[in-house]
Amino acid sequence: MRPPDPIADYLDALARALAFDPALARRVAKEAEDHLREAAQTDGGDADAARRAVAAFGDPRALARQYAAAALTARTRRLGAGTVMALAGIFLAMEGRVAWYGLMQWGLADELKAMSAIALPLDRYAFLLALALAIVGCVYIGSRRAPPELHQGYGQELHRAVVLCAAAAGALIVAVTTEAVLTILRLLAAEPSAAALVPAATMVVEAAGAGALVWSIRTAFRRAMQATALL
Amino acid sequence: MLKGHLDMIVLAALAGAPAHGYAVIQEIRRRSGGAFDLPEGTVYPALHRLEQQGLLASRWTRSESGRERRVYALTRSGRRALADHHAVWQRFAAAIGGLFAETAHAAAGSHR
Numbered sequence: 001m002r003p004p005d006p007i008a009d010y011l012d013a014l015a016r017a018l019a020f021d022p023a024l025a026r027r028v029a030k031e032a033e034d035h036l037r038e039a040a041q042t043d044g045g046d047a048d049a050a051r052r053a054v055a056a057f058g059d060p061r062a063l064a065r066q067y068a069a070a071a072l073t074a075r076t077r078r079l080g081a082g083t084v085m086a087l088a089g090i091f092l093a094m095e096g097r098v099a100w101y102g103l104m105q106w107g108l109a110d111e112l113k114a115m116s117a118i119a120l121p122l123d124r125y126a127f128l129l130a131l132a133l134a135i136v137g138c139v140y141i142g143s144r145r146a147p148p149e150l151h152q153g154y155g156q157e158l159h160r161a162v163v164l165c166a167a168a169a170g171a172l173i174v175a176v177t178t179e180a181v182l183t184i185l186r187l188l189a190a191e192p193s194a195a196a197l198v199p200a201a202t203m204v205v206e207a208a209g210a211g212a213l214v215w216s217i218r219t220a221f222r223r224a225m226q227a228t229a230l231l
Numbered sequence: 232m233l234k235g236h237l238d239m240i241v242l243a244a245l246a247g248a249p250a251h252g253y254a255v256i257q258e259i260r261r262r263s264g265g266a267f268d269l270p271e272g273t274v275y276p277a278l279h280r281l282e283q284q285g286l287l288a289s290r291w292t293r294s295e296s297g298r299e300r301r302v303y304a305l306t307r308s309g310r311r312a313l314a315d316h317h318a319v320w321q322r323f324a325a326a327i328g329g330l331f332a333e334t335a336h337a338a339a340g341s342h343r
Contacts, residue, residue, distance in 0.1 A: 057270065
């Protein structure tokens with residue numbers, strides 16, 4: 001059994017309160033440990049000194065709330081920028097594929113033309129909607145200033161920014177899925193050749209970009225939930 | 232009231248030399264004559280926030296006892312921000328000083 005160590009117990013509680021950002025939790029734990037051990041040492045170095053150092057440091061959940069506002073703001077800003085970058089990458093992949101079709105003089109089979117007439121506007125408008133939502137999300141979170149401590153109102157503002165990114169990702173998935181269906185049908189209708197590798201590769205890039213974005217949004221939601229549990 | 236000025240207080244404590252969190256707290260306590268006795272942990276989120284704003288830079292060093300410690304220093308933007316805070320504070324203090332001087336004068340007049 002480990003001897004009672006108020007500092008170690010406090011650091012555990014602090015790490016639990018900062019679970020919304022594991023990298024931040026590790027850094028804060030190291031800094032807090034250095035502080036608490038030095039304070040306890042200066043004050044006599046016994047268990048009572050350790051308890052006094054812990055008491056003077058403050059409530060771990062209150063501290064976590066102070067970290068949460070800035071940490072979640074930075075994370076949500078990165079998410080907004082990541083959403084715009086994912087859109088830019090997917091746009092380049094789409095344009096690259098269209099340019100390749102042109103270069104290869106790879107026309108659309110007649111039976112796909114009717115479907116394409118419906119799918120392409122859907123693809124285009126879904127992509128434009130995703131772009132508009134991502135830009136609004138970016139501007140919204142960029143205009144927020146993190147308060148010294150996370151509170152209910154600011155938590156809702158951050159949530160709103162993540163929802164905008166999620167809505168952008170939803171519209172983007174519609175665009176990528178439409179592109180994927182059209183690309184697969186086009187490839188199936190053509191003779192197998194090495195030229196098919198380029199459209200297939202661009203589709204993989206698009207799917208990976210959309211998947212990474214969905215993963216980031218899921219993580220952002222989960223961390224925001226963990227942080228708002230501190231309120 | 233102190234909480235609203237924490238960023239300025241932390242920047243001022245770091246104006247002399249780079250320091251780790253514990254030393255920043257000691258410096259605040261020393262220079263305020265013990266008047267600013269914050270919950271000690273409060274300084275760390277402020278250091279982190281100021282670093283994110285680009286007003287501080289930090290790096291890990293090793294203490295004499297072998298523990299890792301984060302040392303913070305003002306950046307150029309941090310020095311500018313501190314100078315701005317200082318100017319605003321001086322104007323505010325002068326205005327409040329003027330207000331109280333008038334009040335004291337009026338109070339003295341009414342006692343005559």
